[in-house]
């Protein structure tokens with residue numbers, strides 16, 4: 001029966017069932033204290049801690065505990081108490097190292113609840129093990145700075161989180177809990193390779209621009225196209241809402257739940273949506289106006305040169321009816337406050353579109369009840385889907401008494417967002 005154990009340093013004493021569980025009693029083949037103490041190695045045995053139980057891998061779905069009466073020692077020089085060493089056991093998580101490694105691997109590959117189920121432990125424990133493991137694995141993770149860097153934020157657990165990516169490769173490079181200028185300074189300040197960045201694509205957040213100016217010497221700021229265009233949705237929304245207050249109850253019902261229709265682009269709208277819009281515009285010609293001003297704002301981006309775009313901006317600002325200045329204020333402000341950086345788009349033609357679908361997917365994931373916190377989401381994305389680069393040498397370890405081993409780590413590059421998205425969408429992340 002001793003092959004039940006399959007552990008190098010332990011031997012089988014006996015085994016028995018307790019309820020549904022299998023208990024394997026074992027002892028060290030050669031018992032010795034877990035650490036060196038004083039220079040003169042001089043220990044005396046000092047009792048045992050009875051019936052210490054450690055989880056092992058389940059056998060045919062039966063929970064297995066290894067039970068050890070753990071020897072206690074005392075250093076004869078300084079009197080320090082010490083336990084016997086158990087090289088097969090991870091005493092932090094009270095399980096065999098074999099099981100621990102299995103859970104670490106499963107926690108990266110599968111949702112925590114699934115990893116928990118196959119290993120017969122609970123999801124909270126899987127989470128704890130994963131966090132420990134990820135902290136070690138990702139300690140010192142430094143994203144490689146790309147030519148075109150995207151800075152964006154996503155709402156995860158109700159807070160704006162900072163996400164950077166390699167736009168040309170469509171990779172997510174890192175996530176940080178905050179986009180406060182202090183945190184960003186600290187974060188970017190220590191990153192090597194910033195001079196390689198030629199373009200930073202960002203939304204209209206002043207701190208990003210300041211940081212780029214200070215820390216990315218060779219980079220042009222490009223304001224993300226979609227963030228600019230989107231401001232005009234708010235204009236048409238505001239007008240629709242104002243308008244709704246003045247119409248009869250019957251008409252209001254007609255307008256209700258039509259927000260989405262007004263946000264559709266005419267050019268790409270499906271026939272059904274176009275028909276809806278046409279019907280609404282016949283009823284409410286004023287809304288047609290508002291819609292057209294929104295569309296015109298979007299169409300600034302149809303310009304084929306910087307000069308033409310500049311001209312279109314001027315024209316839009318000049319011709320906008322005074323009554324629309326207030327509802328379309330965000331769009332006016334965007335041009336007035338950000339024009340040179342918006343225009344840089346025509347020099348580089350880069351956008352942050354690559355991270356757009358992440359919002360939905362993270363929302364869906366939270367709904368599925370997986371609900372990873374940001375740190376876990378980041379670590380899991382990097383460990384599960386990170387592109388693996390070259391191996392780097394970290395130095396020599398001096399663990400235990402043997403000769404040192406060369407510690408190396410495979411460099412993690414970025415996470416291809418398409419892969420991450422597919423995984424999130426499938427509910428297997």
Ligand SMILES: [Zn+2]
Nearest residue numbers: 037038075078
């Ligand atoms: Zn000692």
